[in-house]
Amino acid sequence: MNIGIIGLGSIGQMLVKAFCKSAAVPPEKLVVFNRTREKAERLQAEYNIAIAETAQEVCDQCGVVFVCTKPLDILPLLRELSVSAQTHVVSVAAGVSIADLEGVHTGAVSKVIPTVTSQELRGVSLYACSQRLSDEQREQFLGLLSSISLAQEVSEQEIETATILTSSAPGLIAGILESFAQAAVRKTPELQIDLARRMLVETMLGTAMLLQKEQLGFDQLIERVATKGGITEEGLRVLDKTLPSGFDELFAMTESKHDLLKQLVQKQNTVE
Numbered sequence: 001m002n003i004g005i006i007g008l009g010s011i012g013q014m015l016v017k018a019f020c021k022s023a024a025v026p027p028e029k030l031v032v033f034n035r036t037r038e039k040a041e042r043l044q045a046e047y048n049i050a051i052a053e054t055a056q057e058v059c060d061q062c063g064v065v066f067v068c069t070k071p072l073d074i075l076p077l078l079r080e081l082s083v084s085a086q087t088h089v090v091s092v093a094a095g096v097s098i099a100d101l102e103g104v105h106t107g108a109v110s111k112v113i114p115t116v117t118s119q120e121l122r123g124v125s126l127y128a129c130s131q132r133l134s135d136e137q138r139e140q141f142l143g144l145l146s147s148i149s150l151a152q153e154v155s156e157q158e159i160e161t162a163t164i165l166t167s168s169a170p171g172l173i174a175g176i177l178e179s180f181a182q183a184a185v186r187k188t189p190e191l192q193i194d195l196a197r198r199m200l201v202e203t204m205l206g207t208a209m210l211l212q213k214e215q216l217g218f219d220q221l222i223e224r225v226a227t228k229g230g231i232t233e234e235g236l237r238v239l240d241k242t243l244p245s246g247f248d249e250l251f252a253m254t255e256s257k258h259d260l261l262k263q264l265v266q267k268q269n270t271v272e
């Protein structure tokens with residue numbers, strides 16, 4: 001069965017690269033379409049995937065179609081297309097619910113929140129499926145997600161907060177690391193910023209590996225690093241004072257943005 005991908009921005013491209021890297025989908029079975037054709041051609045040069053002439057052609061040729069456009073482009077696009085009830089439509093858009101998708105497609109629909117880290121076959125894909133999926137569709141879908149990531153089913157109540165932890169997090173972590181590096185250089189201008197950044201990346205990789213390989217809890221790793229009466233303890237005290245309110249605000253603001261997106265999507269349902 002062919003797998004379709006409509007929209008080749010960050011996430012659409014990640015899916016192409018990850019499915020090819022994991023060998024979950026033979027490249028010739030990946031049928032893609034992007035509004036700007038050059039992006040598809042650049043990917044085809046590297047991965048030998050098939051380029052469709054239109055989004056409709058993707059839907060006509062594929063049993064599963066990942067729609068990877070921005071949230072407000074999903075429903076108008078699906079309304080324009082004529083998609084067979086046998087086709088499983090998967091949206092990756094934040095703020096677009098299963099009910100929204102069921103309103104524009106008569107067949108099986110799912111929602112996935114992927115992560116850019118799955119280009120390295122790591123990270124978590126959050127998913128929720130409609131009741132309409134057959135056992136076979138569900139098994140195939142899980143096979144695809146599991147080939148590139150840890151596939152985690154979540155309720156639609158959980159998905160927004162979980163999105164921040166899995167999908168926004170690579171960007172947020174990069175933001176934290178940049179701030180960490182900049183502070184180091186403010187403190188000690190002799191330290192080159194690029195060296196500070198490289199040190200943090202290597203340290204982050206080592207930290208993740210240690211946590212995972214030794215199955216350490218965060219508290220256990222903290223205990224291992226923070227020598228009693230030592231330096232790290234002081235740093236942790238500062239974090240305990242400053243981070244909780246910052247993260248509370250982060251979750252409050254991202255929730256507001258999710259709510260706004262959902263309202264705009266709902267408006268598309270009523271106005272169009």
Ligand SMILES: NC(=O)C1=CN([C@@H]2O[C@H](COP(=O)(O)OP(=O)(O)OC[C@H]3O[C@@H](n4cnc5c(N)ncnc54)[C@H](OP(=O)(O)O)[C@@H]3O)[C@@H](O)[C@H]2O)C=CC1
Nearest residue numbers: 007008009010011034035036068069070071092093094114
């Ligand atoms: N970026 C991320 O880490 C994550 C993103 N998402 C979700 O993924 C979706 C896409 O995000 P992202 O990849 O960052 O966005 P991008 O803006 O990078 O990509 C959107 C792509 O969709 C294409 N496009 C727009 N309209 C159409 C159309 N009618 N037919 C075909 N292609 C079209 C655009 O084409 P063109 O080249 O012409 O601009 C562009 O390549 C969003 O809904 C977002 O919520 C979910 C999880 C993580």
Ligand SMILES: O=C(O)[C@@H]1CCC=N1
Nearest residue numbers: 094113163167168169
């Ligand atoms: O920032 C965004 O809207 C998308 C969804 C989650 C990660 N990136």
